């Protein structure tokens with residue numbers, strides 16, 4: 001088990017995770033290297049065989065690292081080659097928990113490669129990774145990513161011992177032998193049937209799963225016959241509601257239509273804020289949102305604009321699921337609602 005990455009559980013947040021799984025959360029600042037020792041890496045880019053050959057000529061050792069997710073399993077590996085090609089490759093494989101990310105696998109491969117360099121006293125090494133996101137994270141000497149912190153510490157240790165470790169990004173799946181070997185080894189590591197060497201899931205997974213759970217709960221609530229009755233009468237499914245929110249981006253005014261809570265007298269009367277629910281246009285008709293939208297003469301001019309745009313586009317001006325099919329009707333509807341809300345208090349003298 002790879003044990004040098006410190007983690008903690010967040011109470012409640014990780015409750016859906018199996019007991020043996022922890023969360024890989026950001027490193028506290030106190031665990032980072034002293035600011036004067038925080039040196040981010042630099043990396044060159046290798047995209048052709050002559051560039052790789054040149055890199056080999058400039059270093060004694062080349063270590064190719066890779067991480068892979070295949071069939072929902074995750075593995076990492078590194079391949080050590082002496083640049084003179086006089087010794088067989090050394091291949092090390094690491095299995096990660098199935099819920100880990102490829103990014104974690106890429107970073108674990110680099111971390112374990114750095115540890116290998118120190119443990120085996122390798123000097124003058126070039127680490128070649130095809131993960132630009134991983135290398136970019138390592139470029140920031142003050143990164144809070146736990147792998148980055150560990151790698152920076154190992155690099156600091158290596159520098160203090162006089163070792164030279166440099167980095168390069170190598171293009172993936174471009175036929176470079178070392179990279180292909182590391183890729184195959186990482187895939188083989190993913191398929192290994194053993195307890196994972198690393199089993200802390202990324203916060204991104206927790207966020208993703210929480211989003212999914214929230215969405216499912218919201219959907220269930222929305223479709224419950226006893227809740228959201230008014231909103232559902234306008235937008236019959238959760239998907240249409242989501243689509244409406246994405247396109248119209250409800251604000252103070254549109255939320256009044258969606259929730260049936262607002263400045264209209266039917267609502268104010270229901271909550272005993274005004275004495276009656278009658279619209280001042282005729283002092284008879286209950287002032288519901290339906291009346292304001294489709295009948296009230298006070299808003300005839302604004303209504304005319306919205307209805308004209310809708311009819312030109314062959315859209316029912318009061319069907320919210322239809323309105324969002326066209327940008328112009330979505331915009332004119334929002335403008336129409338805003339006009340009503342902006343003038344309603346004055347109209348009602350409330």
Ligand SMILES: [Zn+2]
Pocket residue numbers: 279280281282285287291292295296297298
């Ligand atoms: Zn009216």
